[in-house]
Amino acid sequence: MPGEQFIRDGRSPIPAKYTTSLVMRANKAGNTRPEIALRQALWASGIRGYRLHVKALPGSPDLVFTSKRVAIFIHGCYWHRCPNCKPHFPKQHGEFWAKKFAANKERDERKREELVGMGWRVMTIWECQVKKELIEQIVLILNVVRYGEATDSH
Ligand SMILES: [Zn+2]
Numbered sequence: 001m002p003g004e005q006f007i008r009d010g011r012s013p014i015p016a017k018y019t020t021s022l023v024m025r026a027n028k029a030g031n032t033r034p035e036i037a038l039r040q041a042l043w044a045s046g047i048r049g050y051r052l053h054v055k056a057l058p059g060s061p062d063l064v065f066t067s068k069r070v071a072i073f074i075h076g077c078y079w080h081r082c083p084n085c086k087p088h089f090p091k092q093h094g095e096f097w098a099k100k101f102a103a104n105k106e107r108d109e110r111k112r113e114e115l116v117g118m119g120w121r122v123m124t125i126w127e128c129q130v131k132k133e134l135i136e137q138i139v140l141i142l143n144v145v146r147y148g149e150a151t152d153s154h
Contacts, residue, residue: 034130035062035074041138047145057120059111065145070121072141073108077127081105085128121151 042050042063054064054071061071078087081101090097108124115122121144125137143149 032074032076034127037134038074038125038130038137041134042141045138045142047142058114059108068145069119070123070145071115072123072125074125074130075127079104080108082126082128084126123151
């Protein structure tokens with residue numbers, strides 16, 4: 001089909017299906033849809049004063065409340081391998097993706113530990129949680145940012 005584009009950056013095998021390509025590209029984007037939905041809900045809840053995609057911090061957290069030392073990651077379920085909704089696994093190039101996903105998880109965990117070691121509280125919010133329990137997630141963020149509750153999400 002003309003106009004179709006696949007990932008051909010030398011790191012990823014070409015996805016078998018166009019839809020797979022779209023999913024993978026969407027999961028790489030910075031301003032993802034769950035992130036935007038969460039930010040809109042935060043705004044509506046009166047929670048302000050965070051910075052976005054702070055590259056100076058390990059893992060470039062998506063939302064950073066600097067003065068509160070709270071860093072929030074909004075993870076795409078597919079790319080970061082959500083433990084809650086267990087996203088599907090690509091049928092083709094299985095071994096490649098298994099390694100890739102394992103590396104992603106390992107990096108997420110390492111960045112999180114680096115932040116914790118620097119005295120940050122770290123929250124991880126999954127795409128499916130934004131879709132299914134947005135209010136609960138907003139309340140969690142509110143409790144951590146405004147009332148100083150400990151983070152226990154991972
Ligand atoms: Zn999920």
